Amino acid sequence: MAQLPSRASTSTSNAVAAKKPSISVRGRCVPHTEDSRFRVEVGYHAELIAVFKSIASKNYDPATKMWNFSLEDYQQLMEEAASIASVSLRPLEGMEVVDVASCRPSNSAVLGALLKLCSGWQKPGATLQGQCILVSPNKFEVDVGYNVDVIAAFKQMPTSSYDMKTRKWSFSLEDFKKAHYFPYPVDLLGGIAAVEVEPLPRAVIQAFSASFDGTEARSFDVPKADLSAIEPSLTNSLMPFQREGVNFAVFKQGRLLLADDMGLGKTVQAICIAAYYRNEWPLLVVAPSSVRFTWAEAFRRWLPSLSPDCINVVVKAKDNLRSGLVNIVSYDLLSRMDKQQPGDPFNVLIMDESHFLKNIKTARCKAALPLLKAAKRVILLSGTPAMSRPCELYTQILAVRPNLFPRYHDFGMRYCDAKQTNWGWDYSGSSNLGELKLLLEESLMLRRLKSEVLSQLPAKQRKVVTVTIDGICARMKAALSAAAKELSKEHRNKTEEKEALLIFYNRTSEAKLQAIMEYITDMLECGREKFLVFAHHKLVLDHISCELGKKNVPFIRIDGATPSLERQQLCDKFQNSAKTCVAVLSITAANMGITLHSADLVIFAELFWNPGVLIQAEDRVHRIGQTKSVNIHYLVAKGTADDHLWPMIQGKMNVLQQVGLSESNFSDNAVSASFHSKDPKQRSIMEMFQRSFTAEDDMDEAMLLEAADDWDNAPPEDTS
Template sequence: MSNTLTPEQKRKIEENRLKALARRAERLAQGNPQPLQNDLFSSKQQQHASSPTPQAANNDYFGNALPIPNRHFPTNEPQTSGPSASSKPPEVKPDASKGTFKANSFYGQNQGLTAQPSDKKTPKPPDTSSAGPAKKPTVSVRGKCVPHTEERFRVEVGYHAELIAVFKNIPSRNYDPVTKMWNFSLEHYKLLMEEAAAIPFVTLKALEGMEGLEISASSSRPKDAAALAALMKLCQGWQKPGAMVKGKCTLISRSRLEVDIGYHADVIGIFKQMPSKNYDMKTRKWSFLLEDYGRLLEALNDISAVEIEPLPRAVLQAFSSQFEQSHSKAAEVPEADLSAVDSTLTRSLMPFQQYGVNFAVSREGRLLLADDMGLGKTVQAICIAAYYRKEWPLLIVTPSSVRFTWAEAFRRWLPSVAADRINVVVKGKDSLRSGLVNIVSYDLLGKVDKQHLANPFGVLIMDESHFLKNIKTARCKAALPLLKAAKRVVLLSGTPAMSRPAELYTQILAVRPTLFPRFHDFGARYCDAKQLPWGWDYSGSSNLTELKLLLEESLMLRRLKSEVLSQLPAKQRKVVTVTTDGINARTKAALSAAAKELANGRHNVSLELNCGVYLCMSSLREYISDMLECGREKFLVFAHHKKVLDSISKELTDKGVNYIRIDGSTPSAERQQLCERFQFTHQSCVALLSITAANMGLTLHAADLVVFAELFWNPGILIQAEDRVHRIGQTSCVDIHYLVAKGTADDYLWPMIQEKMNVLEQVGLSESNISDKAECSSFHSKDPKQQTITEMFQRSFSEEDMDESVLLEAVNDWEDSEHTNSRPQENHFSASPSKKRRIEDYFSK
């Protein structure tokens, strides 16, 4: 088939093109107040032939249109001659249905408009400066609330992105894919209407029978939602492509905003008219109270040569009450009723921890608790979860190394929860919903059964929530559906963002999805987004003061140790239970022999230490790795055996972590150099120390965390090792973490240490917090809140009833099953001997 057009096809194409040009001329003539003469194209063109401006304007209207030939528009349609026909423009009638003017159709009418010779120049459009082009009307969305069931209502409304984001933030939401409508519980009717009223151009008709309900906002929303809607409308369409001067508004405090803009006389004049104006001579910027923001922005928008970027929508929502009347201090957080929570827990809360629980309740159980490390985020989270106990089951997602630590914490602080109702997920095949309290690691979260999505958890705790910083990771993809479905979400992290603001977005999305439904809006405002040839770069940072204020007002609570130091004890000790996964039959046999000798009193300390630590080497390394990932820049790790020190050294080297090591082989001349390197480096650094070789004579107070990877039989040595950090020059509370392997010789070593401490304390020769130097006594004075090391040991093990009879019973069970479906691990033991060997043979180096 030939692709050449026939003459008839060419003729029709030309006619259609000319008809289109004629119709465009009719539309342009619509805005011309003068009569359209028959020489519209030729006379106007000749009149302005010498002016380049009309020709340039003409190009904007017609683009690449071809010149009009010297003949009538359609040759096959009748034409009317005479003055009346040639001098009158096409009749224009209003279209009542659309509220705009519409030209009559070109087809089927006796039109007298003809094209005159134009010397092959594009005709100039009529002057429309007086009338201007019609603005596109703002699209508004209207809907209504109707009954759904006896206790629920549904919203019948068209699609609106911001409104859908509000729907997803309502706790009782439910989407019906059949009707494609959302329904909610009646108890959240007022909340939904308040949120929807704050969205510009969205109107929802009240539910029948609730028309008289006053839709007033909470402390974070304005009393008059219409004022917020008007303010948001004022912030729309602020871009002005032809603006000569550009600036932006940023929040600098809870009550004031700052305008960063170049010099413009009219702008300065407006600034001086504002009642709350203030000029900073250092920054050379003007600031104003938030209550003047509306008047200021309205006045600046009237200057065509000035473009001002307004405050983002999230700031308007979070500080809505401030735009009516500015207050420098935040409203007091009401005290929560914790009468239903176990008294064991509520009596143990420090004042700042009590405030953290109150803050969470005031935010309806959705917050990011970003307290500094060592301030008891775990205790606060357990109390918050207990407050919403009626909404359980509870899910806790945590690093794998502290799963059992969370289980121990629940058994200790919530004795009303039976131990068999606490479910720790150990394998991917384990059920995630078999307990009232369910604990799972980030790694296993994506491997467990997906049936939990159909029946979501009511309360969700995400420990170390900065693990979700990358939305593309498997752990984040597995967690986000749970976070969206949960009614209460508590995120815990001492370092929510490790390096850049972009890492905060997923956590903000989990707690308050309506703040920034789109990541680009967040990135453009706070990540200094730049468009590069290959895409957008969000690795920067900008407007950080505003971001901090926004987070604190809407979802985040963060306290540093320096702020609550007066409420803290000098030292905070924590017993961390580590697992001994993968114990094979031969290992169990060795433990059986060790337990028998321990029960008979014939124990060897070095063997006990070997027995406990060699079985949990992987857990020790994993725990130290978690500390590094959690943002601990400097901390001490004490161990006793060379094999343990070597194993940790290898782990740090493989991860590229900067560290120092001091053990018995370190020359005395190098010790001080290593200590100074640790003290004054600005990089992350770990001090790997031998308990016996580095427990005295060293000052390492640049750190505030001490981790004991192994126990030692002498408690005085442990206290001396703690005081490498807790000494003159330390300005923070010191955290002491003892890693203990249950089911090993550690269970006997703790009581032995306790007995030795009791003997020393009875004769007044030892205290848990006594200093090794007299001049430090004022700094290390006995704190009434500080627990003695004896009390800590007693509390940790008295509940376990690990007496000799229980251990010997376990030994018998182990011996009966030592040959059942277990494969020896090469790294622990050699081949099975032909005759029975003593315990020393199993643990000899």
């Protein structure tokens, strides 16, 4: 049996002395040629480079192979460098010395040693593997199988506690310092050859350094920002939670992911945060193309002192991206303006609907990343930062805190349940979601739910309405069952499988046309004054519009073909005219950036595979200003692709809920149970749906949308 250190032998001084990290890289800060800058003369060290890259004012000089920075960032750089145990930087002469010891009394040694544990903990011969997981801001758990030596080691920890229910041991972070207890359990277990315990990730240790230390202010003690320089008409309009949002942003030095629920006023908060940094403008707002003009309108409303001439909405790729004090551009246009980008960096950047950045391989993300890297203030906005799974958060984390997870693989291993497959690594899963939620909230994300901050906002009621397709003609029935049969076959490859799914989805839209219109007619006849109808296929949108026209029902329609400028006018018409009672909306083109809360009913004529998009669409009515209880009706037809889409939506939603990114629960509806098919053949189709639509979602979406367009452009089939 391995010899365990006795409690007496782990007195603080001995343990720390024994574990004192050795410094492998020494460097120094010296004044740079340019005024108000300094450079760091130091040899190569990967972690230190990651710190350098995270500093807003960084600049690399290829001639000298040295990094230089603005003096404004001196304190931040020295503090971050101090947390790397093996690095020592001599302070800048003549500058106020950053007394790391006084910043983090006794913490830096502990922290440095903890960070050192993040590498080299693997034991190739270990037969029992475990993992440390953060379970609250000051507590972590060790998830490891039974081993008598491990239990003995755990019992030596002063704060250890055993949960009989979960059968897990947990320990306090803060007591590391308080109890002068060192080393960490991973080290304590170091002597047990058969056991390997993965420590907390480096990002967690850095983000929660205050908890190890217990002296620094934690983010819930966010100080009140001084907003006196901002025009009072704006600051006085802020609701208390919005004011807290601005405080948080200033506390985080203007770098954050504001992930408030849809409709909580992220726009006004972002404008106020940007206004706080007004002396660093020009400002760039990157938004989906459909909401560019809504942004311009919001600046005029909230910052009336800003001359309208200063607002530049970019509409063509050859327009000047930098001609205004406030510049607004769409993601797609930005990716076509690459040539213009080498210019002065934008110091202040707002990225609306930042989940648009979820795939690093897309042109829009590639175009945005250099701007994000160069910007000093990065304000990301999204009510749904991840639409279906944690890997979608990575680029947003990288944009706000580049040094938290410089390597995607590390993030993937920890939070995406990364698995090696024949085709490479698969990061589409999820793991340690509780820890990820804590980490995001501590380091970069602020998310408030409507239920928390708007007690007066009425509830949202969801209902699954089973519609029948019994009335469809025999030919269509045959086509639908052929599509279902085709899907249940063995497929040679994923492309074939997806094609079969698409055909089934498209056939479903045709089959539902009649039932959808019957339901809408019922709603009109039973006196529903105003409601939204969302659909995905053009065929369905056209059918609804045409039938409403025949019935002389005034309606508006917003789809992918509606010009951005017209969208706001149509919304105003719907909001202000009592006569306009239906809004016919495309799920993909009208799910964001618009307010239609004069209605209190939303009907989904079709389902969509991405639950984030559905929730966004629902929240066009469930937002500030809504006074009535909101009803959402999902029309689901048995015997169609809906049987499979609905359980898939529920599954994805559960993952988002665990990471705190959705309070919406699609599974609490009693009706939903009936959509889990018991037929083993159908079940396998459902699994196929899940498989096909979980990997490479972007590709799927593009492919699906394209396929749906092709389908829509084909002559409609007889629906009688």
